[in-house]
Amino acid sequence: MDSSANGLRSLQEESNRILILGNSETNGSDNSVCTSKYSILTFFPKALREQFRRVGNVYFLTIGVIMFIGQYTDAWNSSISPWTTLGPLGIVISVSLVQEGYADVARHRNDKKTNTHPCILLKCAEDLDKSDKKRVRDESVFNGKDIEISLDIHQRSEDESNLPLPKAYTTSVSIDVKNEKTKTVKLAFERVQRKDIYAGDIVLMKSRDMVPADIILLATSNQGGSAYIETSSIDGETNLKLRSSPQIPNDELNLLQQTETLEQAAKRLAGLTLLGYPSGVNAAENPLNNYRETEVEREESYRRISSKSSTFKGMFASSKRSMAYGGSINRKKSKDVDTETYVASLLSEPPNPNVNNYTGKLTLPPGKDGDPSITIPLNNDNILLRGAVLRNTEWAIGVACFTGDDTKLVLNSFTTPSKFSNLDKLMNKTVYVIFFVMIVLISLMAIGAVVTNSNRFDEFWYFGLNKNTTQVWPYLPDLPPPEWETGTENFVQQMFLFITLLNNFVPLSLYVTVEIVTFCMMYFINSDRDMYHAKTDTPASAKSTIVTDLGRVSYIFSDKTGTLTRNVMRFKRCSVDGLAFGAPIEKKSPKATQEKEEEKSKEGDGNISSEAFHPLKQLLVGTVSIPSLETREAESNVEVILPGEKTLTFNAEMFLRVMSLCHTVVV
Template sequence: MAKEGVEDWRRRKQDIEANNRKVQVYGRNQTFEETRWKNLRVGDLVKVYKDEYFPADLFLVSSSYEDGICYVETSNLDGETNLKVKHALDVTASIHDESSFQNFKAVIKCEDPNDDLYAFVGTLCHGRQYPLSVQQILLRDSKLQNTDYIYGVVIFTGHDTKVMQNTTDPPSKRSKIERKMDKIIYILFSTLIMMSSVGSVFFGIETKNDIHDGKLTRWYLDQTIFINQDQDMYFEETDKPARARTSNLNEELGQVDTILSDKTGTLTCNSMEFVKCSIAGIAYGRGLTEVERALAKKKGGGPPEVGDTSFDAEGSNAELVDTGRSIKGFNFQDERIMNGQWVKQTHSNVIQKFFRVLALCHTAIPDVNQDTGEISYEAESPDEAAFVIAARELGFEFYERTQTSISLHELDRESTTQAKFKLEAKEI
């Protein structure tokens, strides 16, 4: 009971801390002023900056991008660390100046509060009705990323937000038998307390000299602390240690002998590499896959070394050259198409189209480091990121995306392609 009390106190402390966070709210004097999360009301216009959490369920009005898009991390909601793209309506995306909000009048009609994180039904009435979807909704406890700021209107607050709707306990329904069982349990519990107290007294009398004689050593382990400080569970790449959110089931950890997973990311560690490809019936790439390494080990030999041509589809005797540069997501080696050599191939036009498709057909987000100019990518899946990185390393660099276009550096030449339609992976 003491442990449960401590955990309840910690959760209460976290709730107070969250409710007292501050956010910019548009006031009557036509400027944004700081206010606490707990003081937000439905209809308030707020401004959220990069790397901040959304204080309530918001309707996305506009963002720092001209086309009204923003990028959101929802790891606190669904466990997904990949960024998701949200789009503002065209009618509101152009509103960026604080003075413009004073003259903009609209009414939002939406569904009642519910726990569905992936659906939203509503309309924006501004002259005519504009349908709203989950693409215009920013959920509480999700985080703004790769976007300088957004403007949003509060739709749901407090226990009406979707994240709170998912944590609300269902109403208790109890039968007469259950109520009678409660009385029996109370009697048994009282008897157990009495027997334990008597037993503890006699046990203390019998073993009072054991501790002094060194015969008995007791260890009381707070497993939560051990989990949080376990260096083997620290992920250096994102600077995130393990975090035990509750200790209710810690005593069960030692009893686990089988783990069943229905998510490929759990098995692959969300690590994907571009190793090989087949273009116009020709296999390119001599990097070794895990399957080939396992097959070579099963046959009794070690994995082929760099320079071994036994896996070369073309029979080329050229050895692989170690570039000395390790690129996450890219484990491709083939001098026939690297460093621009693909232009000398018979099917160079097909190769060009292949890597152009890899650079264009995706939902990845470019993030340019302002200091170094290097481009990194945030993608909805690690395999999608590996495709974009491979295209970049082979001369087709994706560097900018808007709501309607994608821009590339293709062989030192800039090109822009219009994006007519986005086919979501779940729709295929």
């Protein structure tokens, strides 16, 4: 996932998108999302670079290189083997790489789980059968069976299309002589992985499903094509939001019934998209769209033509739209235009991270031949954003508008950062101070060594220093003369020598200990039974290596509803016209309440408890039934109570109705 300097994904200037409903834009972005930091090829280079953000690791690597050069070359002397530093450093970095790799593997698993989640697409059954790849129908929809749809094919014969028109009609009358045919198309519900959704695909979602991409709503099971979504994963709000299908004008197209079945909605959409007409043409390219006039202009044109020719008033009344164009449409139409079938298209804004606004235009095929296409504006109420959850809606169908990295959720997300704990920052500052003190001491020691060697060179024969190479050992004249060194190291060589001697100023064991402690803390978090959610079988998961910062937390800022509380409301008491119903609430400690209950149990059944009478229960479930009108007249308003009979009273029903319509909740 690419990101700009500020952490957000950089956006290129793009123009508006044009999508044909039912046509998968496979050349565009797929619907896969990647939150992992590394791949197999980039893990070692990137992870090693992250390890050397620690000043201590850079320090020990530098010391190891200095020791290595001093040990295996003549540039300077090294008093310690380089492997005493490079070996432990390699172990520390290896442990850190294992931790980083373990955390990134968890991200890869989550990405795979998200990208391979099953989704349902509406596809032409013929395309599934002809495909070389194995494509599976979803068994949860109509038991995996296809839907047969009968579609009309309008085709004008060549002879009839060239019929000459009378002079009186050539400029004002539209005559269409057509042969109507029907064809049968099978519609299938294909099960695909979420990553295989492309812009233009028609997606079927069910209740409690996560919206797999940014989708323009087209049909739902609710009345009026509305749907409810929960956007807690997007904006943190738990209240449901209402989204609606595009509203089709009544005067342009006959509206369907208020509530559709899934089969009806699928058939309707197939007749408007490439699912039913694979060779259809974009409805936005209808040449008659250029001659669309406003209602005022059409009315003026109609009145002007009607005043000139009263003979054709009845024809004008039945074909008002054709008359409004003054015959210009007939002159512009050609045989090719008549034989084309138009399908719905979507003109959408380019991908952007604004989750509160959306602008687009849905173009539907004309309601009848000779009409321009139907244009419906779209706004934020018509789009379902990726990450939202469908609620209180049995099913919903929509067209994928933005997929994968183009979705608004991904555009608002940050790349997975390489977090640096406060403990690491503190150790870096400490290393800087120690290194500064070390350089000062090494400089003083190197200066002292150079001055001492130059002033007392002849006295250091026991170091093997002597300007006379033929001189024998002092006090041992019988031994052959050794290979005397006639010079000493300069200041730079002395500096590197003392660096190797004092390299333990920065303790390598500190980093080893921190890595071991971090690894153990992650293990204990993952194994903690107190952080295990049994209902969803979800244990705690430490996905970051900065768990050491948990001990430095002083304040926690959090919302209350649904986070610190369960967001479950339970009835305690209610007050109706000043009369309180329900058990009294005692504001005492749990211990005092328990002691009181124990005392009541010891008192026995002889005492009458103050909580024995429940007026609300008596009100809701009464022992008096309401007799019919005939029974009342026969019994002279005398009510008969049968033993053990409990029915819902009229007062209880009205009480519940009033309380559900008009109430105030105090938490």
